[in-house]
Amino acid sequence: MTLIASVSLRRVLDSRGNPTVEADVLTESGGFGRAAAPSGASTGEYEAIELPPGEAIAAARQHAVPRLVDSVHAGNQRDVDAALHGADGTDDFSEIGANSAVAVSMAAAKAGADVLGAPLFQHLGGTFRDADRSFPVPLGNVVGGGEHAKEATHIQEFLAAPVGAPSVSEAAFANAAVHEAVGDLLDERGVPAGKGDEGAWAPGIDDAEAFELVEEATDRVADEVGFEVRFGLDVAASELWDADAGVYRYGDRERTPDEQIDYVADLVDEYDLAYVEDPLEEDDFDGFAELTERVGDRTLICGDDLFVTNVERLERGIDVGAGNSILIKPNQIGTLSDAFDAVELAQRNGLDAVVSHRSGETEDTTIAHLAVATDVPFIKTGAVGGERTAKLNELIRIAEEAV
Ligand SMILES: C=C(OP(=O)(O)O)C(=O)O
Ligand SMILES: [Mg+2]
Known part of the structure; x- marks a missing residue:
C-alpha cells in the first residue's frame, strides 16, 4: 500500500527568503507526504553537503527518483533512505545534495504515516509514544547574534529553558513570555533591537549584558508562571575560533582554549545554565571532554x-567523554534513518x-514529530516567528492528540 508512485521536487522559499528544496511523495494507495529541507x-565543517537547490533537485530527479518510484515502500523508512544513499553513492550526499535527500526522506515518512492513518510521531516512534506523559521541553532563542545577526552578541544563542513546565503548551508560552520580557527590558534601557534569523532579539549589547538581561527575564517569567525557567546557550564556538592564532575571538577580547573552558565552566555555575551547546570549536574533542568532566554533572554539554548528527563522530566523542548530549539536525546527515541511528547510539x-x-x-x-518519536528531553526550535511557532504549535497539537 505504501509503494511510492511518484516523487516531485520544487524550489520553495525558506525563512531567510532563500530557495530550498521541497519534496512531495505520493503512494500507490493515495498516501501523501510533503516536506522541505531547512x-x-x-x-x-563536517555536515553532509547542501547543494544549490536547483542542482540538488536536478540530481535527485536523475538519480534518486527512478530508484524510488515503483520500487520502494514509503512505509519502510530504512529502504527509502538506503535508496537515497544508493542513488547518491558518496558518503556526504554531495551528488544529490543533503537538502534533496532530507526533503524526500521526511516526505516519504509522512506519506507512510498518511497511508497508515497514524500521526507521524507514532509512525516513527511506535505506538507506545505518549507525548502527554513525556514531552520535549522547547529551548527558545530569546537573544542572539553570531552568524545569525551581525553586530549583536558574540554568543550565538541565549535560550530560555522552561525545565519545570508541566506541559509543552505552558513551556512554549513561557518561552514566548521570556522573549517579550527581554524586549521590555531592552526598551526600558533604550536599547534598540531588531531580530536575528531565528526570531531572537539581536541588540548591540555585549555578552555580559545579555546574560544579565536573560537572567532577569527568566526570573521574572518563572515568578509569573510558578515553575522553573532556566536558560542555556549555543556558543557556536567554531565561529569564534581563529585557528591560525589558536584563540577564540570575542571582538577585541581573546580567549585561549583553556581560558574558554574556564569561562564556560564559570558561566554554568554563575547562571545555573541548563544547557551549553558547542562551547568549543568543532575539532576540540579533548576540550569538550575536559569541560564535560568539570560541569557535566549539572548541565548538558x-x-x-x-x-x-554523525554516528562516527559521535562514537569518537563517546570514546573520550566529549559532551553528554548531541544535537540532532536531520539535514546535517541527510536522512531520518541516519538521524535515528545517532539518537539511538x-x-x-x-x-x-x-x-x-x-x-x-x-x-x-517534521522535527516536532521526530522529537516526540525519539523521546528526547529538549527540542531547540526558537520562541517566536511563524516558521518557529509552526513546530511549537504542532507539539501542542501532538500533546492533545489533535494531529
Ligand atoms: C540552529 C543553529 O544554527 P544554524 O542552523 O545556522 O547552524 C545552530 O547552530 O544550532
Ligand atoms: Mg548550534
Whole structure:
C-alpha cells in the first residue's frame, strides 16, 4: 500500500527568503507526504553537503527518483533512505545534495504515516509514544547574534529553558513570555533591537549584558508562571575560533582554549545554565571532554558542529567523554534513518539527544514529530516567528492528540 508512485521536487522559499528544496511523495494507495529541507548559516565543517537547490533537485530527479518510484515502500523508512544513499553513492550526499535527500526522506515518512492513518510521531516512534506523559521541553532563542545577526552578541544563542513546565503548551508560552520580557527590558534601557534569523532579539549589547538581561527575564517569567525557567546557550564556538592564532575571538577580547573552558565552566555555575551547546570549536574533542568532566554533572554539554548528527563522530566523542548530549539536525546527515541511528547510539551510551531546527527554516513540522518519536528531553526550535511557532504549535497539537 505504501509503494511510492511518484516523487516531485520544487524550489520553495525558506525563512531567510532563500530557495530550498521541497519534496512531495505520493503512494500507490493515495498516501501523501510533503516536506522541505531547512538550511544552516553557522554550519559545521563536517555536515553532509547542501547543494544549490536547483542542482540538488536536478540530481535527485536523475538519480534518486527512478530508484524510488515503483520500487520502494514509503512505509519502510530504512529502504527509502538506503535508496537515497544508493542513488547518491558518496558518503556526504554531495551528488544529490543533503537538502534533496532530507526533503524526500521526511516526505516519504509522512506519506507512510498518511497511508497508515497514524500521526507521524507514532509512525516513527511506535505506538507506545505518549507525548502527554513525556514531552520535549522547547529551548527558545530569546537573544542572539553570531552568524545569525551581525553586530549583536558574540554568543550565538541565549535560550530560555522552561525545565519545570508541566506541559509543552505552558513551556512554549513561557518561552514566548521570556522573549517579550527581554524586549521590555531592552526598551526600558533604550536599547534598540531588531531580530536575528531565528526570531531572537539581536541588540548591540555585549555578552555580559545579555546574560544579565536573560537572567532577569527568566526570573521574572518563572515568578509569573510558578515553575522553573532556566536558560542555556549555543556558543557556536567554531565561529569564534581563529585557528591560525589558536584563540577564540570575542571582538577585541581573546580567549585561549583553556581560558574558554574556564569561562564556560564559570558561566554554568554563575547562571545555573541548563544547557551549553558547542562551547568549543568543532575539532576540540579533548576540550569538550575536559569541560564535560568539570560541569557535566549539572548541565548538558551538547555537540552540534562537533558531532553533526554523525554516528562516527559521535562514537569518537563517546570514546573520550566529549559532551553528554548531541544535537540532532536531520539535514546535517541527510536522512531520518541516519538521524535515528545517532539518537539511538547516544541514548544507548547515556547521552541525551536534543532535536533541532536550523536558522533557515520553513513551516515544515517534521522535527516536532521526530522529537516526540525519539523521546528526547529538549527540542531547540526558537520562541517566536511563524516558521518557529509552526513546530511549537504542532507539539501542542501532538500533546492533545489533535494531529
Ligand atoms: C540552529 C543553529 O544554527 P544554524 O542552523 O545556522 O547552524 C545552530 O547552530 O544550532
Ligand atoms: Mg548550534
